Amino acid sequence: MPQAVTSRSPQSPSDVVGEFPAADASDVRAAVDRAGAARLEWASIGAAGRSAALSAAARALRERSEEATALIVREVGKPLTEARGELARAVAILDYYAQACVAASGELYPPSVGALLYSERRPCGVAGLITPWNFPLAIPLWKAAPALAAGNAVVLKPSPEAAACAELLSSVLGGCLPAGVFSVVQGEAQAGTTLVACADVVSFTGSAAVGAAVTSAAAGRGIPVQCEMGGQNAAIVLPDADAAATAAMIASAAMGYAGQKCTATRRVIVVGGNEGFIDALADAVSALAPAPPEDGGTVLGPVISRAAQQRVSDAVAAGEAAGGRVLAGGGEIDREGWFAPATLLDGLDPGHELAREETFGPLAIVLRAADLEQAMHLSGGVRFGLVTSLHGRDLDALLAGVAMADTGLVKVNAPTTGVDFYAPFGGEKDSSYGLREQGPRALDFYSSTRTVTIAPHGA
Numbered sequence: 001m002p003q004a005v006t007s008r009s010p011q012s013p014s015d016v017v018g019e020f021p022a023a024d025a026s027d028v029r030a031a032v033d034r035a036g037a038a039r040l041e042w043a044s045i046g047a048a049g050r051s052a053a054l055s056a057a058a059r060a061l062r063e064r065s066e067e068a069t070a071l072i073v074r075e076v077g078k079p080l081t082e083a084r085g086e087l088a089r090a091v092a093i094l095d096y097y098a099q100a101c102v103a104a105s106g107e108l109y110p111p112s113v114g115a116l117l118y119s120e121r122r123p124c125g126v127a128g129l130i131t132p133w134n135f136p137l138a139i140p141l142w143k144a145a146p147a148l149a150a151g152n153a154v155v156l157k158p159s160p161e162a163a164a165c166a167e168l169l170s171s172v173l174g175g176c177l178p179a180g181v182f183s184v185v186q187g188e189a190q191a192g193t194t195l196v197a198c199a200d201v202v203s204f205t206g207s208a209a210v211g212a213a214v215t216s217a218a219a220g221r222g223i224p225v226q227c228e229m230g231g232q233n234a235a236i237v238l239p240d241a242d243a244a245a246t247a248a249m250i251a252s253a254a255m256g257y258a259g260q261k262c263t264a265t266r267r268v269i270v271v272g273g274n275e276g277f278i279d280a281l282a283d284a285v286s287a288l289a290p291a292p293p294e295d296g297g298t299v300l301g302p303v304i305s306r307a308a309q310q311r312v313s314d315a316v317a318a319g320e321a322a323g324g325r326v327l328a329g330g331g332e333i334d335r336e337g338w339f340a341p342a343t344l345l346d347g348l349d350p351g352h353e354l355a356r357e358e359t360f361g362p363l364a365i366v367l368r369a370a371d372l373e374q375a376m377h378l379s380g381g382v383r384f385g386l387v388t389s390l391h392g393r394d395l396d397a398l399l400a401g402v403a404m405a406d407t408g409l410v411k412v413n414a415p416t417t418g419v420d421f422y423a424p425f426g427g428e429k430d431s432s433y434g435l436r437e438q439g440p441r442a443l444d445f446y447s448s449t450r451t452v453t454i455a456p457h458g459a
């Protein structure tokens with residue numbers, strides 16, 4: 001097992017961003033034990049105290065905005081504009097759950113005996129959170145903030161590629177919460193499996209393969225678990241969609257942050273042979289040249305690692321070998337860093353692996369459908385079910401598409417990427433397991449409900 005976790009800047013791999021001791025199994029268990037003890041103090045400060053602590057954390061993160069944004073750009077290669085957006089979202093999540101601490105919770109029922117019958121939420125205990133690298137502040141916080149608001153303590157196992165961002169989070173929260181209520185354990189798979197083996201509730205975001213293992217392990221222990229996993233999201237373009245505007249929107253949904261979002265558009269399903277749109281999409285994708293993420297205008301920065309770069313180039317080669325035609329991109333990028341070109345492939349069979357499985361890079365596939373029914377059939381014919389977007393003007397057709405979509409999120413004339421942080425988020429099929437994240441529903445996941453009956457003495 002590695003002794004240390006090291007993260008490197010994907011745009012400049014010789015730049016070591018952070019190196020931290022890796023937690024072994026006993027370190028992870030000790031962190032969970034400490035969190036279990038700290039939870040008692042967290043409970044004793046009451047809802048108003050927890051609200052004040054989360055508000056203070058929001059302020060502290062806002063004060064460190066510049067530093068945190070620069071770290072996101074440096075550590076995971078996120079383009080500056082998107083990194084700023086992530087930071088703003090992270091602060092907003094803390095503010096939102098600070099208020100949720102003091103919102104009404106539970107319900108009052110008419111008692112059949114006694115004088116009072118009500119339900120209340122109780123925390124689960126220690127929340128074990130396992131997160132990916134692509135939203136290194138927002139994903140840990142959209143799990144941790146509701147877990148903390150509901151009265152739990154948190155142990156976070158971040159992705160090694162986002163280790164330094166997790167340490168920054170730990171320093172921000174550590175300055176505002178009682179000691180041990182939020183802690184980070186650095187490490188790889190073994191730290192994650194140990195956390196699943198000893199936490200009281202588990203929330204995971206990452207790949208479908210790891211998510212399936214986390215689900216079985218947590219379910220085997222009988223603890224609540226939620227997993228948010230991959231997507232193979234389709235954008236469906238109806239014949240009356242404006243070609244240029246729709247192409248620009250879809251190109252950025254597919255290629256923004258080098259396609260490294262679970263909500264990225266992976267398949268573009270064109271209904272009724274709209275060749276003008278396909279040409280416009282190829283032009284829009286070709287215009288997205290990889291560029292340094294620290295530049296304000298960059299849309300397409302690097303991919304996260306050399307392995308990811310190789311995976312994208314292998315996928316394009318496999319697509320071409322199977323008869324796919326490169327409409328934009330292809331080839332390799334000759335510059336320092338793990339950059340990959342934004343590539344659009346046409347002519348692949350919808351059953352080909354590239355059309356069915358997530359590459360998690362700047363690669364999208366064009367598919368064609370004769371009508372909306374066939375488009376929806378193609379869209380739903382994969383094991384994932386995260387997001388569908390529909391583009392066009394005919395409201396009847398758009399509403400029919402919404403009704404047929406087999407995904408947890410549906411967007412009309414909006415990109416597959418980008419979800420408001422206060423609305424439920426999650427998918428169907430292999431994209432998600434368990435209750436939705438975000439918004440008020442997240443508080444339900446991190447609590448159990450207790451029903452209390454109170455009767456007068458001697459009644």
Ligand code: NAD
Pocket residue numbers: 130131132133134135157158159160187188189190191192193196205206207208210211213214228229230231261262358360386431
């Ligand atoms: P990953 O599955 O490789 O890793 C995710 C986390 O799990 C990391 O912290 C990793 O160290 C840990 N891990 C690895 N093996 C483990 C094990 N056996 N037990 C417990 N933990 C283990 O994913 P990644 O490469 O970091 O992220 C990319 C994936 O995340 C993509 O598939 C993407 O679609 C998905 N993702 C989904 C969402 C969503 O909300 N649906 C959001 C972002 C990313």
